[in-house]
Amino acid sequence: MRRVFNALLAVIALLLATHSALPVSAQGSAYNTNFITSITYQNVGTATANITFTFYPTSGGTPISFSRTLAANAGASLNVGSTSELSGFSGQGSAVISSDQPIVATVVQLPQNANVRNRPLSNGFGSNDGSNNVLIATVLKNTFNQTTKFSIQNADTTNVNVTLRFFAVGSATPTHTETFSLNVGTARFFDAGTISQLGTSFNGSATIQATGKVVATAIEATTDTSYKVSAFEGVAQGSNTVYMPSALCNFGSTQQRSAYAVQNTSTTNSATVTVTYKDTNNNTVATQTANIPANAKFSFQTCSASGIPSNFSGSATITSSGAPIVAIGKVFSGSPAYAALATAFVGASAGASKLAAPYVRWTQTRFDINPGNRQRAFIAIQNVGSGASGTITVKYYDLNGNLIGTHTISSINSGQKTNSTPIAATPAAGKTTADLAEFGYIGGFGGSATIECAGTGCQIVAVVRIASANSATNTADIVAEDYNAIPIN
Numbered sequence: 001m002r003r004v005f006n007a008l009l010a011v012i013a014l015l016l017a018t019h020s021a022l023p024v025s026a027q028g029s030a031y032n033t034n035f036i037t038s039i040t041y042q043n044v045g046t047a048t049a050n051i052t053f054t055f056y057p058t059s060g061g062t063p064i065s066f067s068r069t070l071a072a073n074a075g076a077s078l079n080v081g082s083t084s085e086l087s088g089f090s091g092q093g094s095a096v097i098s099s100d101q102p103i104v105a106t107v108v109q110l111p112q113n114a115n116v117r118n119r120p121l122s123n124g125f126g127s128n129d130g131s132n133n134v135l136i137a138t139v140l141k142n143t144f145n146q147t148t149k150f151s152i153q154n155a156d157t158t159n160v161n162v163t164l165r166f167f168a169v170g171s172a173t174p175t176h177t178e179t180f181s182l183n184v185g186t187a188r189f190f191d192a193g194t195i196s197q198l199g200t201s202f203n204g205s206a207t208i209q210a211t212g213k214v215v216a217t218a219i220e221a222t223t224d225t226s227y228k229v230s231a232f233e234g235v236a237q238g239s240n241t242v243y244m245p246s247a248l249c250n251f252g253s254t255q256q257r258s259a260y261a262v263q264n265t266s267t268t269n270s271a272t273v274t275v276t277y278k279d280t281n282n283n284t285v286a287t288q289t290a291n292i293p294a295n296a297k298f299s300f301q302t303c304s305a306s307g308i309p310s311n312f313s314g315s316a317t318i319t320s321s322g323a324p325i326v327a328i329g330k331v332f333s334g335s336p337a338y339a340a341l342a343t344a345f346v347g348a349s350a351g352a353s354k355l356a357a358p359y360v361r362w363t364q365t366r367f368d369i370n371p372g373n374r375q376r377a378f379i380a381i382q383n384v385g386s387g388a389s390g391t392i393t394v395k396y397y398d399l400n401g402n403l404i405g406t407h408t409i410s411s412i413n414s415g416q417k418t419n420s421t422p423i424a425a426t427p428a429a430g431k432t433t434a435d436l437a438e439f440g441y442i443g444g445f446g447g448s449a450t451i452e453c454a455g456t457g458c459q460i461v462a463v464v465r466i467a468s469a470n471s472a473t474n475t476a477d478i479v480a481e482d483y484n485a486i487p488i489n
Contacts, residue, residue: 030221030229031147031193033116035109036081039124042358042448043070043401044488045101053078055086056185057093063185064089072101074401075358075448077108094153094187097124104486106359109219109231117369117470118340118479120231121359122217123486130155130213131236137297137328138220138261139166141192141202145224148192150234154182156212164190166197168204172267172294175204182214193223205263205297208234220344228342230330230481238265238324239349241317245382245417245463246345246482247277248331249303249312253476254341255334258302260316264292266323273325275300279314282416294323303334315382315417318347329463331482338477340470345482351384351459352487357449359466359483360396361440362422369469374441378465379420379485381451383412383458390455394420396439399446403428405436411455420451451485461485 043049049072054065066085070076080086097105105124111117139148154160161181165174176197180188192198208216216234248256264271275288286305292298302308302316318327327347333339363374383389392409405425412418422439440447453460462485471477 028113028115029223029225030116030227031223033111033113033221033229035111036079038080038108038110039078039105040075040108040359041070041078041097041103041105042075042356043072043101043103044356044450046072047101048072049099049101049103051097051099051103054096054185055089055093056095056187057089058091058187058189060183060186071401073397074399075397075446076399077445092189094151094185096185102488104356104358104488106483108359111229116227116229117468118229118342118481119466119468120219120229121466121481121483122231122233123483125155125215129236130215132210132213134208134214134216134234134236135238135263135265135326136206136216136218136234137263137326139192139202139204139206140220141195141198142223143201143203145222145226146220146228147223148218148220149190150216150218151187151189152182152208152214152216153187154184154212155215157184158212159183160210160212160214162208162210162214165207166202166204167207167295168202169298170293170296172296175202207295226339228340230342230344232328232344233346235326235346238326240320240324242325242327242347242349243351243382243384243461244316244318244327244329244347245380245461246329246331247302247312247314247316249308250310250334251313254338254478256331256341257334259330260300260318260347261297261328261330262292262300262318263297263326264294264323265326266294268294269323270294271323271325272321273298274319275305276317276319277302277305277308277314278415279312280417282413285309285312285314292325315415317415331480340479343465343480343482345463345484348384348461348484351461352489353453353458353460354487354489355451355460355462355485356488357451357462357464357485360422360447360449360464361466362436362438363441364423364437367469369472373469376467377421378467379449379451379462380417380465381420381460381462382417383414384461385455385457385459386414387457388413388455389453389458389460392418392460393452393454394425395450396422396425396436397448398442399444404431404439
């Protein structure tokens with residue numbers, strides 16, 4: 001999971017796609033959509049943060065830098081398309097953020113296509129998150145009507161040389177290899193749909209090896225008219241245990257299902273992988289097992305697990321015997337009526353006692369598809385420690401850092417899952433339920449949360465699902481995207 005950005009040394013890497021035109025085989029698809037990036041950032045320090053944004057064009061031109069301030073506990077957004085200092089910035093690029101207080105950030109991609117209502121989300125990277133080895137657990141080209149685009153950014157202080165390899169499912173031999181160099185702060189963008197060496201279709205993963213620290217972010221989009229799009233981050237290293245706070249099988253009226261793309265990080269050894277599913281009462285309801293060759297990927301479908309009940313909502317733990325693994329969680333609908341629903345998030349290899357969620361919203365009255373439509377945030381929290389979590393406290397803050405409400409949740413057992421939303425919180429002193437009913441929208445755009453457990457040595461992880469309406473007549477028809485809450489201790 002992404003760590004908090006250390007004061008003074010904080011950096012994040014962003015996939016910026018402003019006004020970019022990309023080739024596609026199907027007109028009007030999510031794959032063909034332009035995006036404008038908005039950066040949602042949160043000050044998790046104790047004093048006002050002095051923040052510097054530096055943007056790097058892919059052309060190698062002069063970086064653009066400017067500053068902002070942000071009160072303690074506050075969350076704010078910077079829209080790349082409407083920021084005056086970036087009036088001359090267009091196309092694709094990357095950014096670095098530095099601060100004298102610890103900050104966290106989530107990147108929101110705003111689609112410039114009325115048919116694409118989902119807003120892909122991915123987290124920024126802390127100054128310690130860069131690595132010489134980065135893994136992208138799923139890469140697609142014209143597979144499941146989806147194609148992957150991703151960026152690789154230099155997160156080091158000197159120029160780096162990079163080797164990128166693509167591996168097809170079940171193969172330990174790369175299908176295609178590219179080598180290139182990156183200047184400090186800059187990124188290179190890849191579109192699997194335009195890489196001829198991957199053939200007419202491809203289903204696999206990618207590995208990145210560099211002479212210095214790099215980071216990566218990916219977007220996965222459909223090439224048909226289902227308009228699915230989601231984003232996730234590359235992972236620096238594997239582990240033998242991965243936690244998934246969201247596990248679903250035909251859940252709710254939209255029949256939500258989860259799947260996990262699991263990549264073997266070893267270049268030589270196989271991994272025997274087991275997925276264990278638990279319900280919200282902490283009962284084990286099903287397991288799945290597969291052997292994954294070196295460098296290869298395998299996809300686990302929750303609804304394919306023997307014994308999994310329908311309308312299931314719980315959590316999963318993925319363990320590996322042998323080689324370490326990384327995993328990407330995905331949620332989609334099992335019903336053609338809700339074909340646009342698609343999310344993605346990175347499985348967590350460890351937890352923390354306190355997490356931050358920079359991008360949180362809630363609306364009771366304007367969850368619709370009209371211009372200026374508002375969103376709803378659902379937070380899934382999993383106890384990944386060895387003992388009880390103790391009381392879990394979720395605090396919701398507005399754009400100025402004011403506490404709006406607190407959701408106090410009873411202790412959950414190891415492996416167990418619970419949930420939180422702004423509307424479930426108790427209003428803070430001087431606030432009312434009306435402030436929570438339109439959380440993140442009163443007085444301007446901006447709302448964030450912290451999630452903390454009280455048990456001795458407790459460890460939790462969380463996934464935040466941001467939902468948007470997808471129909472003017474059917475309130476159950478939604479699109480959504482996930483991001484991981486960020487450890488801040």
